[in-house]
Amino acid sequence: MEFYVNEFKNHLINEKKVSDNTFSNYLRDVLSFLSFKNYDSFPSGKDVEVFEDFLIAKGKSKSTVSRVNASLRCYFSFLNKSNLYTEKPPIKTLSVKLEDKQLPEILTVMEVEKLLNAPDTTTYKGIRDRAILEVLYATGIKPTELIELKLSNVNIKLNYIKLTNDKKERILPMYDEAVEVLNDYIKNARNFLSEDNCDALFLNMNGSALTRQGLWKIIKQNADNSGIKKEITPNILRHSFAVHLMENGAAPNDVKEIMGFNDISSTKIYSQIFKTKYAKNYNRFHPLAKKIT
Numbered sequence: 001m002e003f004y005v006n007e008f009k010n011h012l013i014n015e016k017k018v019s020d021n022t023f024s025n026y027l028r029d030v031l032s033f034l035s036f037k038n039y040d041s042f043p044s045g046k047d048v049e050v051f052e053d054f055l056i057a058k059g060k061s062k063s064t065v066s067r068v069n070a071s072l073r074c075y076f077s078f079l080n081k082s083n084l085y086t087e088k089p090p091i092k093t094l095s096v097k098l099e100d101k102q103l104p105e106i107l108t109v110m111e112v113e114k115l116l117n118a119p120d121t122t123t124y125k126g127i128r129d130r131a132i133l134e135v136l137y138a139t140g141i142k143p144t145e146l147i148e149l150k151l152s153n154v155n156i157k158l159n160y161i162k163l164t165n166d167k168k169e170r171i172l173p174m175y176d177e178a179v180e181v182l183n184d185y186i187k188n189a190r191n192f193l194s195e196d197n198c199d200a201l202f203l204n205m206n207g208s209a210l211t212r213q214g215l216w217k218i219i220k221q222n223a224d225n226s227g228i229k230k231e232i233t234p235n236i237l238r239h240s241f242a243v244h245l246m247e248n249g250a251a252p253n254d255v256k257e258i259m260g261f262n263d264i265s266s267t268k269i270y271s272q273i274f275k276t277k278y279a280k281n282y283n284r285f286h287p288l289a290k291k292i293t
Contacts, residue, residue, distance in 0.1 A: 004079060005030065011078050017165065019144040020212065029071035048072060106240040111228050112137055115237075118226040124189040125205060129218050131185035132202055132210075135161070136234060138178035140241035140258060143234035147210050149201040156183050172258065 005027075012018050012026060033043070036051050048069075055065050107115065116133050120126035136146060145163055153162050159179045163170040174182070186201075193203045200209035215234055223232035230236075245258070 005034070007082065008075055008078055011082075019142075021144070025067060026071045026074060029068045030075045033068070033072055105230055105236055106243050107228070107230065107232070107236060109244060111226075111230070112237075112240060112244075114226045114228055115222060115232065118222040124192050127185050127189040128193070128202065129222055131182045131189075132215070132218060133222065133237070134178040134181045135174070136237040137241055138174040139172040140238050140245075141172065142238060143212060143215055146234070147200070147202065147212060147215055150199050151186070151201055152199070154182065154186070154201060156186075170258075 008030065009023075009027065012023050018026070033048070033051050036054070037047075052065055052069065055068060116130065116137065119129035119133070121130050132146065135141070135149075136143075139161060141161075141163065149161065149163075153164075155162070156179060159176065160171050160173050163172065190201075190203060193205065194207050198207065198209055202210040204210050204214050219232055219234050219237075223230075
């Protein structure tokens with residue numbers, strides 16, 4: 001099985017070009033499954049079901065089991081398409097109801113404003129941190145996309161950033177204040193931080209390209225400074241961006257394009273948050289929806 005796993009690694013890196021985090025998750029899930037028991041031949045669909053039942057019995061969440069299922073589908077699909085495994089892939093999509101999934105945490109608009117104002121913009125670090133937070137919330141990009149941004153991806157005059165990969169190009173507009181903050185960082189802080197002509201947009205305090213771990217530290221430090229009690233991660237700003245768009249009338253298909261999803265079904269989680277939030281408010285405030293107890 002080692003040969004097939006190595007081929008799968010190459011596929012993830014060179015063809016799918018997945019993020020480091022996705023690569024780690026897929027590989028860990030596949031290796032965990034293959035080491036579950038010694039398979040003399042290719043595992044069957046029943047083997048996959050037994051493994052998933054084992055994970056559920058261990059108390060793993062539905063989201064974890066769904067991720068494992070997706071990892072294994074990707075693995076067997078690759079083997080099948082590469083003619084490394086000629087049988088029908090022994091796995092199908094799990095039927096997990098959206099209502100049963102844990103909805104991601106989001107911030108209110110007021111909480112976002114607190115977070116954006118948390119950095120000390122009298123320092124180079126604070127100017128950079130504010131620019132990072134503004135770009136995350138203004139565009140809804142993934143943490144990986146943010147740390148991969150180059151100076152050449154930014155168009156200050158036309159208020160947008162451009163993301164390009166092998167599959168598609170996305171032009172993401174930014175509101176005026178985000179552009180002003182980003183421009184301030186580029187003109188007044190980035191040049192001070194950069195010492196080796198690094199073309200990355202966001203740099204650490206040593207002048208090198210910001211890492212994913214560095215981004216998490218920046219978010220955590222400023223979340224602590226903001227006084228917000230929720231646990232805040234880079235992805236929470238992405239989720240908040242999407243829900244706030246829908247709250248203000250954005251169509252799911254528009255959100256799909258902005259977020260870079262391949263399928264509109266990916267926006268269902270945000271629709272669910274939106275509906276849940278407003279259903280609670282409706283039942284709380286509408287005079288005929290209140291129940292007399």
